[in-house]
Amino acid sequence: MAGTKGEKYYNVFLKYKIWLVSREEENILGDGKVNLLKEIDKQGSLQSAVNTIGISYRKAWGNLKKAEEILGFSLVEKHRGGQFGGTTTLTDEGRNLIEAYEELHKEIDETIKKTVKKFFNHINDFK
């Protein structure tokens, strides 16, 4: 929105955020949890995922649990014990959901970019 519309000029930019909710509007999934899930997928453990991202294990663990409760299915499969302590991996359902989320996100990114450009003849360089 930094640009001209008619004679008006505003030095402002558009930001936006998307997320998924249940029918009761309980928060299910946004960029934060999706990033976490992708990092889990990469590393095979929740602990190392949160270390890489820089968030607290306690919070991440609780968030995943809550999302799963609301969804009614598991996003991750967790094992504890073993020489290396344990593992956490994505379930197929988890992988499918984040895939759908990211596809939708991408389409919305593009569609908003177009709208902003059309509206202000300006490319919005924020996310």
Next chain:
Amino acid sequence: MAGTKGEKYYNVFLKYKIWLVSREEENILGDGKVNLLKEIDKQGSLQSAVNTIGISYRKAWGNLKKAEEILGFSLVEKHRGGQFGGTTTLTDEGRNLIEAYEELHKEIDETIKKTVKKFFNHINDFK
């Protein structure tokens, strides 16, 4: 996102939020302040506007001040004193900005609605 995509079915809905920021990404204007400004425009006073909306005068006043500081121009013109205590009215710049914001918002609403419908063959009834 409550709908089918291929064989998948998710009982989830999309929510989103837009807002305007400065180049330094300071928060300037979102739905909250726009509603406030429109109520001020209707009533001619900040006090009655916050009473109607149900937010605290202290906070609303501070928010407007901050937005004006960042923008570098006034959104409202305030007068105190007089038999009826005082008044607050929109400036032309204020009116123009909220008008532009709402126009953009409307376009984004439509464009996201289309995207969600295309993506999930489903009308998202949330805001």
Next chain:
DNA sequence: TTTTGTTATGTTTGTATATACATAACGAAT
């Protein structure tokens, strides 16, 4: 059976943000 590092979870501390409270300044009308 001891070791290991992760998962699991309660509790406590911290921080940010909103609300509440209190009070002064103001100026047109009476």
Next chain:
DNA sequence: ATTCGTTATGTATATACAAACATAACAAAA
């Protein structure tokens, strides 16, 4: 001059949410 309800602003309280701390449970491998 007094009154009035609003603007203006500091301070203090409450509430929500994130981070930090602490510790148990676990099971494969050595």
